[in-house]
Amino acid sequence: MGHKGGFHGLDGRTISRANFESRRRRWWAGVSKWLYLLPALAILVGIVIYPLIYMFRSTLFQWQAGIFGRFLGLSLWAKLLTGETLRIALTNSVILAVGTVVCELLLGLALALFLNETLGRLRTVLRAGLLIPIFIAPVIVGLMWRIIFNPQYGVFAWAIGQRGFSPIARDDLALYAIMLSEIWQWTPFVFIILLAALQSVPIDVLEAALVDGASFPKRLRHVIIPHILPAIIIALLLRSMEAFKIFDTIQVMTHGGPGRATEDMTYLIFRTGIWVSDVSTAATYSWVLVIILTVLASFFLKYAYRERG
Amino acid sequence: MSKRRIILIVLTIVACVVVIAYLFPVYWLVSMSFRIQKDMFAWPPKLFTLHLTLRNYKGLVEGHGLLWYLRNSAIIAPLSVALSMVIGSVAAYGLARFRYPGKVGSQIASWILSLRMLPPVAAVLPLFLIFSRLRLVDKFYGISLAYTFFNLPFIIWLLKIYFEDVPEEVEQAALVDGANRIQIFFRITLPLSTPGIATTFILALAASWNEFLMASQLATFNTRTLPVLIASFIWDRNLQWGYATASAVISALPILIIGLFIQRYIVKGLSFGAVK
């Protein structure tokens, strides 16, 4: 090994033991930080690469109904991008995504503000109860609402006193029925995040605002919301991640109907790829979705991270 | 009684009503699972009936192998969660603490985020082909690996946020004292972010337990899970409301029970931006 006082460095010069140790440590630090990411990246990249390539290739070479291989070039892209089906599905996806996230935020905030004022011990029980919808499988949530929205026997029709009325029977309302079931399931998630944030708003600032005679809306806007803004951002981020993947509830409640009224991008990809086995078409739609989501994600991150500070 | 107190009581009562009304669909589902089908579709709807039966549950256990499906789910869900929590927490820690050259760190993070936003429906066939080639089809560890793949983005992102919230100064102090990263991770970071870990754990568990799409493709003879059973009753030609609701209740129970047990941690975990 070394002799007293120094080692031979790689360049032949003698370096001190302390120096060697710190260099080695820095080298290891430089390498080890990649090791943390390695297993996760190995799985993610390894598994996602082949599907991405496969799906891209399918958009260029026909893969449908047992028929393989004919070169399509960009003809399929051109046909699908200008088609009405994509337009409808994309619109539905956007309406669902924006609608669910916004409503979940508003309703969650309202619930949080409201329950923040209730007696402490009861609050724990109420909060536990509200946690329940989050853990139920989306298929089951869809089933629940399908039963409730049954036009001839459902509780909804009975409650509004009009037997025969059901939002899932009308192509102008069906999408909102889906939205309702999603909002019902995930508002508690936002609610819990915001409730916890509300409880950390410093009391002295609130009292000061009260003393100043500020009305509730003013207090809300100038004191409360700025304080819970980071929580709002995170809730927004977490829910947006899921916003474009609404599928199970649609499958159970309406099968994308009436007509195409509740067909979103995910359902469209399912219908063309798995039901009809037109993998080329499904792959093309998938790539459209991938591109849109990637752009959204990076845009969102830039803005969200800036706000979080 | 002061005016304040009266308002408080009124608000509390209203809050109770709101929550009970909110949970009505859950009550409806459970109630249906204990009824005969004739009573599920009466008009006017029978909000409450004492004419209850266990036939749906009995039929599930005796005629449809409920316990077998339960066992499979009980093996796959924890296995996949354990795997993805280990791999995910390590990656999250790296992304939270280390600076990667250029903007690679944030780029990887945003790529992982966009992965999460992508619906798995799109990649069913090629995924099956990969798993088939790797001989992972119909194996418990195979399906767990598939679930890991789908849950990792979410887990990494959540844990990253939690780890970032652990004050870096505490870790730095320990570093200076000569501790290495592993010791810091286990003795400082993890304990300080326990609520976050608990939250991520239960959300990942619920996601794996309720996952249907990949299970329906990768589980064939030996590993079919509960969601596959539930889905079998919801297909239109076969829609048996009694079995569908009963299996739904059974499926929801384990996650609910665990969730209620660690409820305290979850609430703390979901308190982002709160004062420490």
Added chain:
Amino acid sequence: MRKKLSRILVLTAVFLLVAAVPFIGFTQTTKRYDGVTLRVLTMQHEPIKQSIIKSIPRAKAELGVEILVDEGEYTTTKQKTVNAALAKTGQYDITTMADQWTGEFQKGKYIVPLDDMLAKDAAFKNAIVQVPLTFTQFNGKQWGIPFAIEMTIRFYRTDILQKEKLEPPTDWDKYWKIVKYFHKNPKYPDFYGGAEMYARDQGYLIGWLNRYWQNYDFKPVKTKNGFWDENYKNCFDKKAFIEAVNNAKELYKYMPEGVQSFSLPEALDFFIQGNAASVLLWAAGMGNASEDPSRSNVVGKVAAVPAPGVPFAASWQLTIASASKNKEAAWAYIRWLTTPANDLGFWVDNGKTPILAATYDKPEAKKLYYIGTLKDTLKISRNCGNIEAMEDFYGGDLFPTAMDGVVGKTTPEVTADKVSKLISELLEKSGHPQ
């Protein structure tokens, strides 16, 4: 002495031979496949699924085969078959296949033709109900053996029709009479003459099809389904379609409120709860629901007739996978599942429609009241046919487009043009230039 001995020996030999004949005959008729494991993918349709699963022990005892069962609902079964075929691992030996997948599966070579095996078994081929056998005949080959037959049947309330002196809905005129009679009839509040399935999955498929086939003149054109002829050229009759759409559009006004969200379960429940005089259903969707007192308010009051117009028939068939390593054993198992004894037993025990013609006439088969109706319906029914892109026919744009016409979003004429164009597109997708 020697002569006597040899005579005794000869007599003993003859005796032994004669006694052995029954045993030889017995072992020759059922060859066993001990040690063979057959992997079966079954659809989660209860009659089919229960028939296969419950008979596993008997299959082991009588054939020696070990049966492993995988299951899935409709699209899952299709995707699993495709997955398995593309992975080429022999994951399944036998799969249940909807007849509309024949074009696709045979094109991709996922399944093997069964002509050779059927040729050695002419008696069996003739014993099967011939109509569903044709559903999986494609490109001159036989691709599947029918296992469960679906057809559209109209179930009706015998008590109410008798009381109001109305005739059973055997044709469109009688059906219209019933529907109009109960429309806003104060004697029968909340009661309708019929209930159809309209929701995306089922109804838009049947709503106009029965009538279109009734209107279509099949004599001059060589077509089986009224959409394309034997040379795969579009022969869609717009006029017949327009009349059918107008009929459906008119009928829609008399249907229960909210019927656009009715899929099969909702329509079925509406009828057996007692709110409709008749309902149009897939026979297999009814099963024995109307006779189950825990589900039905109309036990014993239901009879059935074939759907008015030309009923629609389809089937689930058993196919052998190309990648299977046990094709001979698979065929033996298929033959075992379709013996007269099993055919009758599966109908009586599990409600799986019989596929041997003789079973329909057996007295035990009368256990379920509409067995006779099934037989009559099959004789006059039609199927939508087969092309490579057949599933696109069902899951693509065609039916929602037709539905737009039924609910009045587009005029019947415009709808007819669109549908005709879509049919041409489908034919071209399948490799038949128009």
